[in-house]
Amino acid sequence: MTTTSVVIAVDIGTTATKTLAVSRDGRVVESHSIGYPLHAPAADRAEQDPEELFAAVADGIRAVVDKLKLRPEDVLCVTFSSAMHSLIAVDKEMRPLTPCITWADNRSAAYVDILKERYDGLGIYRRTGTPLHPMSPLLKLMWMRDHEPEIYNGAYQFLGIKEFVFARCFGRTVIDHSLASATCMFNLEKLEWDEGALRAAGIDASRLPEPVPTTYKLTGLRPELAARMGLGAETPFVVGASDGVLANLGVGAHEPGVYAVTIGTSGAIRGVVAEPRTDAEARLFCYALQEGYWVVGGPINNGGIMFRWVRDELATLEAEEARKLGQDPYDYLSALAAEVQPGSEGLIFLALMAGERAPYWNPNARGVFFGLSLQHGKKHMVRAVLEGIMYRLHSVAAALRDNGADIREIRASGGFARSPFLLQLLADVLGVPVTVPESIEASGLGAAMLGLLAVGEVGSLSELDGWVDSGGTRYEPNPGSHATYEKLTAIYAKVYHQLEAPFSDIAAFQNEQSAE
Missing domain, CATH: 3.30.420.40 (ATPase, nucleotide binding domain)
Structure with a gap:
């Protein structure tokens, strides 16, 4: 590893995507943030433009690469954090058929009671760990089935925003276990899509991305996107996890x-x-x-x-x-x-x-x-x-x-x-x-930790405990x-x-x- 080697951590948030360059010892050596709007076309809607979010990812990576004058070989990997519970219907070419329906969207509120009454909602919660709420992609899919049947039936797959990014970059649809477990459709014990939840959604597993561990790596970045981002085509992309679970890692x-x-x-x-x-x-x-x-x-x-x-x-x-x-x-x-x-x-x-x-x-x-x-x-x-x-x-x-x-x-x-x-x-x-802690960019740091684990720079997450200064500013009640x-x-x-x-x-x- 050279002195200039870094992990690039991309944190896709609700109002902005923050891109960090993190050194092997946990220092954030560069960062860039790109904001975007949250659209509310009705009182119960909260949507974003998938293309704007993808552009923020690609352009944020390029901005950090340019600021540090990084060569492709200087980037150990690109790793990801993402907000949870988003849903995008896409066609076979991975073009969005819907906006990105975010966690804050409440259009499917009526389906909480429907899920409880018709589909053993409490049993689904106990198997998946996701509380019954319109934030969850399961309820969003139930709403779409009844209110937008042409899109629901015509969609090739249903993705979250991070999975949409990977589909664009690699032509593959994968979802990490942490984001999968925030969909209300992922069985925590079996680490696979839950059959009861899929029945409630009216779909089979082929219409969802493949669940993979949070340290799973993707390579073979499309050449035009590699050029846009300033990366090599074989730069590993580590799928990472959700912003919530990564924040725990990032603050120790x-x-x-x-x-x-x-x-x-x-x-x-x-x-x-x-x-x-x-x-x-x-x-x-x-x-x-x-x-x-x-x-x-x-x-x-x-x-x-x-x-x-x-x-x-x-x-x-x-x-x-x-x-x-x-x-x-x-x-x-x-x-x-x-x-x-x-x-x-x-x-x-x-x-x-x-x-x-x-x-x-x-x-x-x-x-x-x-x-x-x-x-x-x-x-x-x-x-x-x-x-x-x-x-x-x-x-x-x-x-x-x-x-x-x-x-x-x-x-x-x-x-x-x-x-x-x-x-x-x-x-x-x-x-x-x-x-x-010294750095409050917890989710991005957590993603960087997973990235180093995924590419073999460390053997366990415990080796990175020194990244977090637990003796930072302390407030006593x-x-x-x-x-x-x-x-x-x-x-x-x-x-x-x-x-x-x-x-x-x-x-x-x-x-x-x-x-x-």
Whole structure:
């Protein structure tokens, strides 16, 4: 290995694709990010253009190659991380017949009950580890069968965005075990497509990509794409895994008691167990990573997207003032929220504006300010929204603890890990220390680790434990603040459960209005 040899890690996210060049000792020596829009043509839709996402992958790789002036022989491999639960129908030439239907799309919400009633949905959950929710490709396929039968019947295969990239690059359709286990169609024990789930979808395994281990390698990159990316045709592409499970690797959260929290557009809390494990109440996911590494936890829809809503809708004047002062609007708003006592003087925000996943799995949930009084001003509302994001993670942590999890430390990654205010808030709400590794590009680093394992540079993932500085910045919970949040999270849970039926009513009304 030469001093210039790197792994290129491509992290295909919801709002951007980030491409990293990572050295053998775990240093991110170069990076590039390309953003793209998330389209919402209706209240229950969340789509992307597959061609835009593919271009971001190809152009991101080329940008890193050019910045470092890499030769093809300098690239040990290209390895991948990807957002979960996407679905694209393609024809035999791998041309998309649909947009990329993302995890945030709720069009198939009605099929949760259909799956439970007609197809033993709970049994499917227990075999696949994917909670029953419209995020899952299984429910998306059931919806497509009934509402877009021409596309459903005419499609050659159904892929996620990472599989679409591989199909374009190599003419093969493969899916890694971790992304397969996020489809609600993959049997965790057998590591193959689940027959009961396929019956519910109305397809056979030939219409899905071939499941392969996360260290599986593809070679023979199409010459025109090799030239576009600045790579050699035989540069190995390692299929990698999902962004969620890779974030645990990237922050070193794979030992008992250490859990990873990621907040980007959405968010999640996850830990690693030695064998597949599901929840009796179907609140948590279980996804494959490697033999002996199974990731359990729960995702939330309402992460950084809520802070963006605050900036763009609730506090537009304050955000503009920040820009005039040359400050980051998010830092400005965090400072505003810090002027308010923990608990926002009894103002609670149910951060459910994008529907919700764990532990409620309720696509009809909506945002609510509860306890609003004349003593509350805008800064209380800003803080309450940020606290509401952490209350969402608290509810997932509670479900994990119900299943025996001993959460002693949180390793943080994602955009929120740049904010000391939000990190302290997380520590105070969960009541455990929060540490931040030197690099917060956890999913990309996790993908790079898998890449080195796949090409034989290391014999096991444990050899790369030195990549993660577990002694990074540490935030200890404030006992007084935690006591306040313990009271408020209990009230929060009561309010949510009392609103479950009205949530369905208002969601139906909103969908009717959107359709007019």
